[in-house]
Amino acid sequence: MRIPRSPKADRHVLPDVSLSEEDGVRHLHLDSPWIQGSMRIAKPLDIELEYVQRMMAWLLFVDPDEVPQLHAMQLGLGAGALTKFCHKRLGMRTTVIELNPQVVAACMRWFRLPDNDDRLQVLVADAAQAVQDIDWHGEVDALQVDLYDHEAAGPVLDGAAFYADCHAMLADNGCMTVNLFGRHASFSRNMDNIASAFGSEHLQFFKPTREGNTVVLARKNPVAVERPLLRQRAEAIEARWKLPARLWVHALQRWQPVEAGGN
Structure with a gap:
């Protein structure tokens, strides 16, 4: 199944969008077998992928209790899972920046993305x-970065200047989450560039999923949260929003940069 190309899209830059379905789950692809996002058809507001x-x-x-007063931004729409969850649940x-108009059209038609409001x-x-738009600076509480090309080999934006701009977008207590491939050659470079913007002591990460995705958290001005409070919040997250937050408390690790010249 293919979505017709937007007449405004650059044919040499933006890939075509295609869909697949398996075991009740619909997947988004960009001119390749790689999955760019998924939705369980019977539960369109749930987040399917780990x-x-x-x-x-x-x-x-x-x-x-403060979450509804916050501002979430996604860089990269994917199949709209984060956008729908932040907006609806x-x-x-919620603000989304997506380069490919075909992805937006596909999400609205096939992945239950609502109209702007x-x-x-x-x-x-x-x-x-x-x-780089200064109107966004200091305005975003949760910045979610998932920017991959159609080959899904590594982030298309990963320079130190880009992450510095992301840091500037965050509110004082804001947090950026980034999807990286932990087994890809670009991982260490990305971590170094994120650390240069946020400080390595402000970075946490999960071990790669089975598919190799490593999610990194970079907090702007982190306030220490004791483990009992983290567990309490995790229980509240699970009860309210059905996310596996208690696992996160145990799985999150501090980033330890490799010293220059080390083995």
Whole structure:
């Protein structure tokens, strides 16, 4: 199944969108077999993929009652799982930056992405330019970065300047979550570039999923949260939003950069 190309899209840059379905789950593809996002058809607001669930781990570091007053932004729409969850389940103001208009059209038609409203804004734009817009600086509480090309080999934006712009977008207590491939050659470079913007002491990460996705959390001005409070919040997250948050408490690790010249 293919979505017709938008006449405004650059034919040499933006890949075609295709869909597949298996065992009640619909997948989004970009001109390749690699899955760019998924939705369980019977539960369109649930987050199906494990790594995408982990992109919500920033919830551990905020008061659950304050979540509806926060602003979430996704760089890269995928199949819309994070966007729908933040907008519909969490009741957050939600903004999306997606380069490919075909992806937006596919999500609206096949993945239950709602129309824009007073709390949801899906913008067809270049994330590299959007993060430089000073109007966003200091405005985002949860920045979720999942920017891959059709080959899904590594992030298309991963430079130190890009992550510095992401840092500037965050509110004082904001958190960026990033999907990286832990087994890919770009992983160490990305971690070094994120650390240069946020400070290595502000980074946490999960071990790779079975598919190789490593989710990294980078907090702007982290306030220490004691483990009993983390467990309490995890229980609240599971009760309210059915995410496996108690596993996150045990699985999150501090980033330890490799010293120059070390083995």
